[in-house]
Amino acid sequence: MAALRRLRQCRPSGIAMSHFHTSSCASARQHYKMLVLGGGSGGISMSARMKRMMGAENVAVVEPSEMHYYQPIWTLVGAGAKTLTSSGRSTASVMPSGVKWVKSKVQEINPNTNTVRTDDGSEISYEYLIVALGLQLHYEKIKGLPEGFEQPKIGSNYSVQTVDKTWKALQDFKEGNAVFTFPNTPVKCAGAPQKIMYLTEAFLRKTGKRDKANIIYNTSLPVLFGIKKYADSLWDIVKQRDLQVNLRQNLIEVRADKQEAVFENLDKPGETNVIEYEMLHVTPPMGRPNLVVKGSQLADEAGWLDVNKDNLQHKRYPNVFGIGDCTNLPTIRTAAAVAAQTAILNRSISKVMKNEKPDRTYDGYTSCPLVTSYNTVILAEFDYNGQPLETFPVNQAKESRFMYHMKADVMPHLYWHGLLRYV
Known part of the structure; x- marks a missing residue:
């Protein structure tokens, strides 16, 4: 706003x-x-x-x-x-x-x-x-992609060709690991890779599958989010909802036929970790x-x-x-x-x-509206120095239904009829 x-x-x-x-x-x-x-x-x-x-x-x-x-x-x-x-x-x-x-x-x-x-x-x-x-999106920099998207249980919200595959994988989830990634490159909307994790957890809870799911967020970053005020709130959510966050883990290969994701440990060159998945959301390297x-x-x-x-x-x-x-x-x-x-x-x-x-x-x-469920958002707003630059006279680090409405309904309208048209 x-x-x-x-x-x-x-x-x-x-x-x-x-x-x-x-x-x-x-x-x-x-x-x-x-x-x-x-x-x-x-x-x-x-x-x-x-x-x-x-x-x-x-x-x-x-x-x-x-x-x-x-x-x-x-x-x-x-x-x-x-x-x-x-x-x-x-x-x-x-x-x-x-x-x-x-x-x-x-x-x-x-x-x-x-x-x-x-x-x-x-x-x-x-x-x-x-x-x-x-x-530019560079799925091809991950071994096994983009051809891996032809297999089920894998999607990506960053591409018009693959975003519906995320929803299909979420609907088809039965039990096992739901894995979400953040690449070792600059990305657009740096909060998006974890937003889908929170929404997945909420969906599985709503559909009675949460106790059969192990939700894992592997990020190349050394932090959950770059601005401490909002990161502290997100860590609280991670703990409350029993989500597994692994820092400095970078996706390097997808074995879609075996439903395996291979990660490199950025702090220990040469060390890799293979995770089997029932659902995988890939945030691609970008350049x-x-x-x-x-x-x-x-x-x-x-x-x-x-x-x-x-x-x-x-x-x-x-x-x-x-x-x-x-x-x-x-x-x-x-x-x-x-x-x-x-x-x-x-x-x-x-x-x-x-x-x-x-x-x-x-x-x-x-600004990064951090969607934390199907009706709540933490609205992160900040400047070059990482200092909060908030619009509303409330603590925006707290989950808010109003902010979700802003994200889901108001902002698209303002985008199409305001920003693009300069009115």
Whole structure:
């Protein structure tokens, strides 16, 4: 909510356009004042803002997908509380009217010539560029995947192809180990890997199978959650519900035919542990987009889009900006973080276009609604420094039915009708 309240901030007017060099304009097939790469949360929300700032005819979005999904709700889809259909809408329906939609994949970005090349061979030049390419899922980095998803009893809430498999595995559970994983990479929505664990426990309790289940959460992290205030509450829940949490355990192989998951001990190289499962939920390794790779002109040393954490402007190319999961912003990657970033980025771009320095600072705000049952949520909100930055005058580290209603019903509505449309 704190992020969404900021959506109405900083509506600039009377912007004078400044020009960076565009030597490739003559040879490019298309040219736009603002080119947005990616049609996810950050890309669509910023294209709506850019339309308002400079006119629809001056904005283009490169996005190949025909469908746009509200991914935060997939936690509830995997637990049977929401349908997959309810999470998606056509990209055409969310694309701001009048904005050019380039239905292609980006193949190359050349910030020195202000050009982008797409997979159909087209070249697009720009005066300003917003990179909102998200991150990539890498199931293939786990031996036995993604082909293992063809077998029953295994799912993943992180993919449109596999989220319903989580619900099927949960429904079919009889007895044994229900195993949940967190990879040894950055991830989007870092709370999601354990949310499905709490929902599974609640479902098994409701269906009379809890006493036949051993629920295991194997995480590569040295902590249950990165912010102590909320982690303390989560540890209490883990103890109360008799959940087994193993730290520094990283999934490296799935033997789907044998229903075995193989983990490496990150604190003891070479040591592995094999766990038989009746249900397995996999959170895949994730990484930067292929176009923003280590050693590229746009990347930092780790390979993420190298932006100023205060204003989201690229550190070396002043007409390039970034938002969301593809950036090196040191905060948890969530839709709420994107919502907070849009207002700051909008302001930064308006200032740069007037040859002025950005004057607003992003504090790193992000939010993670930690679903702990089918009717309760712990709403974690915090900044770059891991300090709670809470919206409501209550202790948000306590489980709340109201917060669940916010997560399940209010936030999707605000996403579709507020964030994406910039109203």
